Amino acid sequence: MTIVDARGLEPPEPFERAMEALAELQSGQQFTLLLDRMPHPLLRMLDRDGYRNEVSIRDDGAVEILIGRP
Amino acid sequence: MSSANPGLAYEDTPPLSAPLRFFLTAPLFGICAGLVLLFGDGVLDSRWTPGALAAVHLLAAGFMLQVMIGALQQILPVVAGVRVPAVLGVAGSSHALLTFGATGLAGGLAFGLPDAIIGGAMLLLGGIGIFLIAALAGLIRSPSVKIASHAPRDLRLALIGLAVTAVLGLALAFAIGRGASLPIPLAQAVDLHAAWGWLGWGGILLAATSWVVVPMFQITPSYPARFTRWWAPVVLAGLVSWSLARSTAADGAGIVLGTALMLAFGAFTILTLRLQSRTRRSTPDAPFHAFRAAMLAMLAGIAALGANLVDDGGQWSVLAGVLILHGGFAGAISAMLYKIVPFLAWLNLTQAGIRAPNMKKLLPDIPVKQQLKLHLAVLAALVLGVFVAAAARIAGLLMLIEFGWLLLNMLRVVRNWQRARET
Numbered sequence: 001m002t003i004v005d006a007r008g009l010e011p012p013e014p015f016e017r018a019m020e021a022l023a024e025l026q027s028g029q030q031f032t033l034l035l036d037r038m039p040h041p042l043l044r045m046l047d048r049d050g051y052r053n054e055v056s057i058r059d060d061g062a063v064e065i066l067i068g069r070p
Numbered sequence: 071m072s073s074a075n076p077g078l079a080y081e082d083t084p085p086l087s088a089p090l091r092f093f094l095t096a097p098l099f100g101i102c103a104g105l106v107l108l109f110g111d112g113v114l115d116s117r118w119t120p121g122a123l124a125a126v127h128l129l130a131a132g133f134m135l136q137v138m139i140g141a142l143q144q145i146l147p148v149v150a151g152v153r154v155p156a157v158l159g160v161a162g163s164s165h166a167l168l169t170f171g172a173t174g175l176a177g178g179l180a181f182g183l184p185d186a187i188i189g190g191a192m193l194l195l196g197g198i199g200i201f202l203i204a205a206l207a208g209l210i211r212s213p214s215v216k217i218a219s220h221a222p223r224d225l226r227l228a229l230i231g232l233a234v235t236a237v238l239g240l241a242l243a244f245a246i247g248r249g250a251s252l253p254i255p256l257a258q259a260v261d262l263h264a265a266w267g268w269l270g271w272g273g274i275l276l277a278a279t280s281w282v283v284v285p286m287f288q289i290t291p292s293y294p295a296r297f298t299r300w301w302a303p304v305v306l307a308g309l310v311s312w313s314l315a316r317s318t319a320a321d322g323a324g325i326v327l328g329t330a331l332m333l334a335f336g337a338f339t340i341l342t343l344r345l346q347s348r349t350r351r352s353t354p355d356a357p358f359h360a361f362r363a364a365m366l367a368m369l370a371g372i373a374a375l376g377a378n379l380v381d382d383g384g385q386w387s388v389l390a391g392v393l394i395l396h397g398g399f400a401g402a403i404s405a406m407l408y409k410i411v412p413f414l415a416w417l418n419l420t421q422a423g424i425r426a427p428n429m430k431k432l433l434p435d436i437p438v439k440q441q442l443k444l445h446l447a448v449l450a451a452l453v454l455g456v457f458v459a460a461a462a463r464i465a466g467l468l469m470l471i472e473f474g475w476l477l478l479n480m481l482r483v484v485r486n487w488q489r490a491r492e493t
Contacts, residue, residue, distance in 0.1 A: 041148055044151075
């Protein structure tokens with residue numbers, strides 16, 4: 001599965017990386033997004049647009065989001 | 071028009087005009103503070119001169135408050151998952167009240183007009199009140215979200231600090247303007263107002279914002295969780311205890327608690343400097359250096375406050391005020407504005423489905439670098455002006471240019487944003 005590691009980047013690069021990955025996502029596919037912090041606007045946008053998303057916080061503090069297109 | 075994100079758009083962030091009106095008004099108060107220093111007589115002779123009181127409030131209740139309230143409208147939804155309801159109405163009314171309030175208050179203090187002092191303070195309290203009620207309503211209605219940071223809790227603590235500062239300020243306005251009696255001596259009440267404004271509101275807000283913004287924009291490691299878990303609650307509890315000690319003439323306890331609060335704020339600035347020294351940026355930009363300089367100015371300001379505890383000479387408190395207000399807060403806020411405003415313009419374009427230009431095209435580095443260098447020159451002139459009266463006028467002239475330039479740089483972003491929308 002694809003992992004998009006957007007940690008250590010200055011905004012808005014993490015958002016742009018996430019958008020690029022979403023644009024390429026086909027129905028039934030998923031990818032993991034790694035971020036330094038909780039992206040509230042992105043999460044609400046994913047919910048609104050019907051993308052599946054599971055959020056977990058790793059031991060090192062990184063936010064891991066599994067994003068899938070139904 | 072090409073779409074950057076087909077089928078996807080943000081709806082969480084408020085319209086650009088909501089925070090932008092605050093960001094574009096704020097520098098005007100800095101320009102006015104420059105005018106006060108340029109044309110006032112002996113403004114920096116003591117913290118009690120009409121000019122010093124006016125300049126402090128132009129910077130704190132004018133420049134700083136405008137930017138902080140504007141930024142909170144943006145930060146609350148993104149960091150804390152809180153949507154401010156009726157955001158344009160709240161922004162419009164609180165902005166008008168804060169603008170007229172700060173103008174009235176500063177004008178009243180500068181020219182000795184009791185009605186303007188009281189009227190200004192009431193308008194300010196009204197503007198703050200509208201924002202606080204809206205923020206509270208947003209907090210109550212917001213769904214619980216997973217939060218990996220203590221920033222949202224500390225933003226709420228800062229809002230408590232703002233409310234206390236504003237109420238103390240209104241009581242002082244009635245004491246000065248109408249001769250209303252206070253339960254404690256006026257000088258002590260002023261100290262409480264200043265301490266709550268500096269630490270309870272500004273300090274905690276700066277820290278809460280830094281927990282997120284410093285690692286995010288300056289690419290540093292995160293603040294240690296055990297530090298962010300305790301820092302703001304401890305500072306707020308310390309501030310309450312210190313206020314009680316000051317109000318009950320428990321001088322010994324007041325000095326101990328006051329020293330502890332200064333050390334706590336010093337610990338935040340030193341930790342921030344240490345994190346910045348571990349940045350993963352290969353070439354730190356001008357706002358990075360400006361934020362670093364602001365932390366050093368804060369440290370120097372704390373040292374001046376410490377000296378004021380030992381030696382009651384009037385110049386220490388003025389020096390501390392100059393270093394903390396202009397060097398620390400105005401410096402850090404300018405550095406943050408240079409990150410926030412281009413980012414908001416970018417976000418707004420993206421929201422509208424427009425392919426946004428690179429952030430550096432929205433605001434090039436060179437004018438930012440030059441303006442921030444001037445900020446340091448103004449600070450140097452202000453420090454000199456504490457000891458040499460003539461230098462205060464030079465500082466005023468330079469400050470006028472500093473904030474005028476800041477405004478021009480903000481307008482540059484707006485112009486580039488408009489151009490991108492039109493193409």
